[in-house]
Amino acid sequence: MQCHEARNKLAEYNRKGIDISSDRELMEHIRQCPDCARDLVADNALQKLFTTAGTDDTEGVMPMAEKRVQVEAEAARASGRAGWRRFFRWVPANILMKRPAMSFGTVVAVMVLAILTFVPFDYHHTTGYTITMEGVNEKLAGDIERICDMLHTMGLEDAEVDILSCDTTCYLTGAKECDTLCKLLFVELKTREEAQRVVSAFTRIDSKDLTTNIEPVRTRTSGTLLDRANKTILQRPLDSN
Amino acid sequence: MVDHGDLFWKLLEPEYIRGMMFCRKLTGSRDEGDDLYQDTLVLAFTKFPELKDRGAFRAWFYRILINKFKSTIRRPWWKRRLPMTSTIEAQMIGANPVDRHTAKRWLERAFRAVSEEEKTLVTLFEMEGWNVRELAGLYETSEAVIKTRLFRARRKMKQALIKFSNKAGLKKPGMTVKKKG
Numbered sequence: 001m002q003c004h005e006a007r008n009k010l011a012e013y014n015r016k017g018i019d020i021s022s023d024r025e026l027m028e029h030i031r032q033c034p035d036c037a038r039d040l041v042a043d044n045a046l047q048k049l050f051t052t053a054g055t056d057d058t059e060g061v062m063p064m065a066e067k068r069v070q071v072e073a074e075a076a077r078a079s080g081r082a083g084w085r086r087f088f089r090w091v092p093a094n095i096l097m098k099r100p101a102m103s104f105g106t107v108v109a110v111m112v113l114a115i116l117t118f119v120p121f122d123y124h125h126t127t128g129y130t131i132t133m134e135g136v137n138e139k140l141a142g143d144i145e146r147i148c149d150m151l152h153t154m155g156l157e158d159a160e161v162d163i164l165s166c167d168t169t170c171y172l173t174g175a176k177e178c179d180t181l182c183k184l185l186f187v188e189l190k191t192r193e194e195a196q197r198v199v200s201a202f203t204r205i206d207s208k209d210l211t212t213n214i215e216p217v218r219t220r221t222s223g224t225l226l227d228r229a230n231k232t233i234l235q236r237p238l239d240s241n
Numbered sequence: 242m243v244d245h246g247d248l249f250w251k252l253l254e255p256e257y258i259r260g261m262m263f264c265r266k267l268t269g270s271r272d273e274g275d276d277l278y279q280d281t282l283v284l285a286f287t288k289f290p291e292l293k294d295r296g297a298f299r300a301w302f303y304r305i306l307i308n309k310f311k312s313t314i315r316r317p318w319w320k321r322r323l324p325m326t327s328t329i330e331a332q333m334i335g336a337n338p339v340d341r342h343t344a345k346r347w348l349e350r351a352f353r354a355v356s357e358e359e360k361t362l363v364t365l366f367e368m369e370g371w372n373v374r375e376l377a378g379l380y381e382t383s384e385a386v387i388k389t390r391l392f393r394a395r396r397k398m399k400q401a402l403i404k405f406s407n408k409a410g411l412k413k414p415g416m417t418v419k420k421k422g
């Protein structure tokens with residue numbers, strides 16, 4: 001048994017509350033593998049913490065009828081404050097209208113500044129990459145924890161994977177041996193280089209039926225000139241293409 | 242408006258206590274949890290007329306709660322309260338986590354290894370009994386993505402516990418594995 005299989009089983013047994021000692025092969029692996037043994041110990045400890053710390057603290061629960069009075073009063077006060085804010089926004093505008101000549105220069109300057117600072121416009125930029133990977137063996141595709149481990153080893157903690165579909169190939173190709181091949185979608189990859197690393201890792205495991213497609217995610221963003229300048233100066237663009 | 246008000250409380254009723262317990266667990270404190278719950282209720286009550294699909298009330302309400310929690314923890318006073326002092330850590334070492342108070346502190350220690358987003362997800366799954374399908378609905382994503390996020394968060398928390406136990410130079414009760422030999 002390999003470590004990732006052992007970890008899968010441990011996680012599954014933990015979720016279902018199954019006693020692991022009934023699985024001889026797993027117990028044998030844990031006896032011989034200090035890493036998995038440590039993982040098991042931490043897993044049990046964490047589960048106990050969730051159970052002990054997760055009990056409800058039911059002291060001082062306010063009855064819902066009482067809470068309703070409190071919440072509705074606060075909501076009414078909050079909507080009153082919003083009304084005053086609207087009024088104070090209206091007053092200075094009114095004064096400016098009465099002294100147009102004096103205010104003209106100020107208004108123009110404020111408008112230019114406002115356009116630069118507040119008026120948003122739409123532009124596109126690359127926010128990341130996705131990979132569609134077809135022809136992944138079902139056993140690997142279904143092993144989320146192994147895939148997570150692979151991504152973890154590559155330092156890609158933010159990347160997420162989803163199974164889009166699985167097809168059985170013997171129906172399609174008439175082959176004697178029946179394989180089920182799956183289509184995976186990876187998202188939240190920050191650069192094209194990260195995406196290529198994921199593809200090579202999967203190709204190393206099984207490249208037989210694998211086809212992959214890396215796509216940039218182009219997002220239409222609404223932002224002011226100032227935002228855009230900030231992004232350009234502070235962050236290097238994700239995609240130079 | 243009156244109709245809206247009545248309907249809001251009627252829809253909230255089955256979640257009223259659970260929502261409060263979730264806030265207390267998220268913040269790790271009764272007072273802060275109740276403050277968070279109050280703010281959430283005021284906001285949800287105000288926004289309720291905008292909710293078109295009344296059948297989606299539960300997920301909508303928890304989304305407001307989670308966003309409120311995220312905006313709360315970004316405030317300066319919250320950041321100042323977060324660091325666990327070395328005195329508290331010293332008290333934790335050697336204390337038995339089977340007692341609820343100590344278990345909460347151990348858990349708080351482990352939660353520091355994950356993002357607030359992951360913390361809300363783990364709290365709902367492990368301590369509030371939400372299943373993967375319900376969470377996928379709440380976060381508007383697939384079950385596989387939820388499983389991945391839970392698996393990762395759990396791994397980070399386990400590593401944090403292992404590190405902390407090593408630092409403390411102790412084995413926690415229940416942290417023993419039979420070894421051959």
Ligand SMILES: [Zn+2]
Nearest residue numbers: 003006033036
């Ligand atoms: Zn192992």
